[in-house]
Amino acid sequence: MGSKTIPGIIVTTTALVMIAEGYLNVDLFKTVGSEFRAWSIIIAAFALGLAAANLARFHLVRVAKRNSGWYHNLACLIAMFTLGITGIFRGPKAPTYDFLYTNVYSPLSVAVVALTIFFIATAALRAITARNAGATILLIAAVIIMLSNIPVGDAISPMIPKFAAWINKIPNMAGQRGILVTSAIGSIAFGLRVLLGLERTQFGAGGG
Amino acid sequence: MIITTKLLSLTTLLVFSAIIYYQIRRQQQGAPLPWMRPIAGLAAIDEAVGRATEMGRPIHFSPGVGGIVDEEAGQVLAGLQFLSYLAEQAGRYNVQLIATMRNPVVYTMAEEIAKEGFARAGVPDAYTPETVRFISDAQMAYAAGVLGIFKREKPAANVMIGAWYAETMMLAEAASNAGAISIGGTARLFQIPYLVITCDYVLIGEEIYAGGAYLAKERVQLGSLMGQDWCKVICAVILAVGLITVTFGYTGFRSFIETWGK
Numbered sequence: 001m002g003s004k005t006i007p008g009i010i011v012t013t014t015a016l017v018m019i020a021e022g023y024l025n026v027d028l029f030k031t032v033g034s035e036f037r038a039w040s041i042i043i044a045a046f047a048l049g050l051a052a053a054n055l056a057r058f059h060l061v062r063v064a065k066r067n068s069g070w071y072h073n074l075a076c077l078i079a080m081f082t083l084g085i086t087g088i089f090r091g092p093k094a095p096t097y098d099f100l101y102t103n104v105y106s107p108l109s110v111a112v113v114a115l116t117i118f119f120i121a122t123a124a125l126r127a128i129t130a131r132n133a134g135a136t137i138l139l140i141a142a143v144i145i146m147l148s149n150i151p152v153g154d155a156i157s158p159m160i161p162k163f164a165a166w167i168n169k170i171p172n173m174a175g176q177r178g179i180l181v182t183s184a185i186g187s188i189a190f191g192l193r194v195l196l197g198l199e200r201t202q203f204g205a206g207g208g
Numbered sequence: 209m210i211i212t213t214k215l216l217s218l219t220t221l222l223v224f225s226a227i228i229y230y231q232i233r234r235q236q237q238g239a240p241l242p243w244m245r246p247i248a249g250l251a252a253i254d255e256a257v258g259r260a261t262e263m264g265r266p267i268h269f270s271p272g273v274g275g276i277v278d279e280e281a282g283q284v285l286a287g288l289q290f291l292s293y294l295a296e297q298a299g300r301y302n303v304q305l306i307a308t309m310r311n312p313v314v315y316t317m318a319e320e321i322a323k324e325g326f327a328r329a330g331v332p333d334a335y336t337p338e339t340v341r342f343i344s345d346a347q348m349a350y351a352a353g354v355l356g357i358f359k360r361e362k363p364a365a366n367v368m369i370g371a372w373y374a375e376t377m378m379l380a381e382a383a384s385n386a387g388a389i390s391i392g393g394t395a396r397l398f399q400i401p402y403l404v405i406t407c408d409y410v411l412i413g414e415e416i417y418a419g420g421a422y423l424a425k426e427r428v429q430l431g432s433l434m435g436q437d438w439c440k441v442i443c444a445v446i447l448a449v450g451l452i453t454v455t456f457g458y459t460g461f462r463s464f465i466e467t468w469g470k
Contacts, residue, residue, distance in 0.1 A: 023218045025211050040277045047312035051342035054315070058341060069360060105346075112348040113374070115355075119381040119406075126384075127405035138405075176397050179413040183395035185439045186414030187282040188221065189228045189432045194285070198232065198428045201289045201321065201420065 008197045015195050055080065079104075141167055216468035223442075228435030235431030242434050249409035250422040252391050253290065256365035257297045259389055265364035266304035268357065268383065269294050271318070272394065273310040273347055274371025283395050284314055286416045287370030288321055293423045294367060295325025299334050306357060307340045310350040315342040351375035358386040369393035369416055372403070380406035393419075 014036055020026070021033035059073040059080075067073070083105070086097045128139045147153030148164030193199035210218065235241075260267045271287030274280035291307055298305040307322060309315035319340045326335040343353035355378065358366075366383035368376075369392065376392070376399045383390045384406060392403035393411030403410045411419070414436065421429035453461040 023211060023214050024209055026209060037277075044275075044277075044313050047316045048345065051309070051312035051315045051345075054319075054337060054340075054342045055344075057337055061337075072356065105349075108352075109346065109348040112352045112355075112378075116374070116378050119378040122385070123377060123381045123402075123406045179395070179397060179400065181443050182436075182440060183413040183417075185224065185436050185443070186286075186395070186417035188224050188439075189436050190282050190286060190417045192225050192228055193232075193428065193432055196229070198432075199285075199420070201285070201292045 004200055008200065012195055012197060015191070052080070052084070213468070216465070224435075224439045227438050227442075228432055231435035231438065232428055232431035235427040235434070239431075241427075242430055244422065244430075244433070247411070247415055247418065247422060249391055249393060249411040249415065250419060252389070252409040253293065253367065253423065254297070256367060256389055256391060257294070257301060257303060260298075260303045260364040261301045263364040266306050266361055267294060267298060267365045267367065268354075268361075268363040268388070269305065269307045269367045270309070270354065270370065270379075271314060272368065272370030272372045273350060273375065274373075275311045276313055276317070280371035280396070283371040283416060284311075286419060287393070288314070288318060289420045289423070290367060290369050291318055292321050292325050293419075295322040295335075295339075296329045299326040299329025299331040302331075302334070305339055306361065306363065308350070308354050308357065309340065309342050310345060310347065312342065312345060315340065347373065347375060351378055354379055355382050358382045358388070362386050363388045366390045368403075368407075369411060369419070372396055372399040376402040377406060 017029060017032050017036065021029040056077065059077045062073040063070050063077065083097070083100055086094065086100060090096055124142075127135070128142055129135065144160060144167060145164050147156065148161040153160045153164075190199065256267060269291050271284045271291065272280075274284045276284055295305055295307075297303070305322065307318055309318055322340050323332070323335045326332055326339075343350045354375075357363075358379075359382070363383070363386065366380070366386075366388040368379060368383075368390070372392075372394045373396070376394075380390050380392055380403060389409075390407040391409045391411070392407035393416040394400060394403060395413045395416060400410070400412055404412075417436075418429075418433055420426070421433045450461055450465065453459070
């Protein structure tokens with residue numbers, strides 16, 4: 001058996017059990033499905049170890065070679081090892097770990113989220129430049145929706161909030177449902193190919 | 209034994225699977241190749257590789273921030289098909305590929321996929337530990353890491369196809385600011401508008417699953433696409449029947465769907 005046959009068999013068996021668990025009221029499938037989910041957590045933990053090793057190796061090499069911006073890599077390593085060692089030896093509920101999480105990680109994470117506003121501004125500016133018919137429709141719809149969400153929209157014309165509601169409820173909903181239906185069919189087809197062993201990209205094989 | 213409220217769902221799954229399988233078998237047995245509607249986003253993948261080759265700058269790829277044990281698994285796996293193709297092309301044209309990962313499990317898969325891609329191109333040594341990079345499993349830490357890569361390494365092309373969440377806008381826009389051509393794709397409804405306004409090319413919904421058929425031109429994939437088209441025809445007919453019956457005041461069909469289609 002090839003190196004991709006055994007993983008293929010495992011994938012097919014697991015998928016069949018999980019499908020059966022979803023549609024059949026059989027205790028055996030529920031038990032086995034629950035076990036599989038527990039295994040997936042264990043596998044994820046191992047994968048996290050491999051990923052952390054990749055991260056450490058990547059940054060250590062750059063620091064050792066003094067690549068440009070190596071101090072960023074060093075900062076990443078210090079942060080990773082400080083949090084990692086504190087979490088492993090003191091536990092995730094230890095005051096030190098909690099302090100680092102609350103006062104270092106959380107503010108930085110929120111700061112990155114806050115950056116989104118600047119990207120939204122520049123992206124919106126590019127998007128609403130009426131270069132063609134599609135962009136023009138986008139621009140008109142965006143202006144109507146924005147006006148409907150501020151008091152001045154209603155003051156300009158009571159029709160604006162009504163038209164905005166229509167845009168959301170009819171053309172927007174129709175488009176979304178079309179995408180949902182076709183995505184679901186695409187997903188079924190992809191799942192079937194994986195199930196039948198016809199799709200092996202995930203094992204590193206090329207093509208289908 | 210069968211959960212009765214899921215009977216219609218199960219029937220649909222089986223019927224659609226049978227149709228898709230039948231079309232795959234037909235293609236495997238040598239049926240005439242179907243005509244494929246050109247999808248600009250898929251054609252742009254080669255353009256992205258060409259651009260990176262000419263400019264001597266890297267290609268960035270990401271399958272999004274989703275995992276493979278949740279409902280977005282299909283999107284992530286579909287995204288990894290593009291990694292396989294990009295790795296092969298990057299090896300063939302001697303272009304640096306940077307694939308960034310948020311999910312550790314997806315990272316381990318991506319490593320193997322990229323390695324095999326370079327091996328298929330005949331340059332297994334072109335794969336280095338810097339090709340597939342695990343950034344962080346925290347969403348915003350991942351986003352910040354990728355923003356840094358865009359800023360420092362200035363990729364010529366950015367391919368982000370998979371399961372995307374709140375970081376979509378900032379990553380696609382940062383890639384654009386770095387001068388990269390961006391190809392985005394997802395089946396997550398709320399992120400599609402962000403991709404549409406920030407990326408040069410977008411794969412919407414099922415188009416991300418069609419990548420293999422377009423890029424690899426394999427009969428299995430083409431058959432699968434044909435099967436999907438037939439399933440869409442069935443859905444369109446059901447929608448039309450529902451529309452007509454409800455419009456003329458007959459609610460039996462709607463009640464049937466509502467009762468059994470939970």
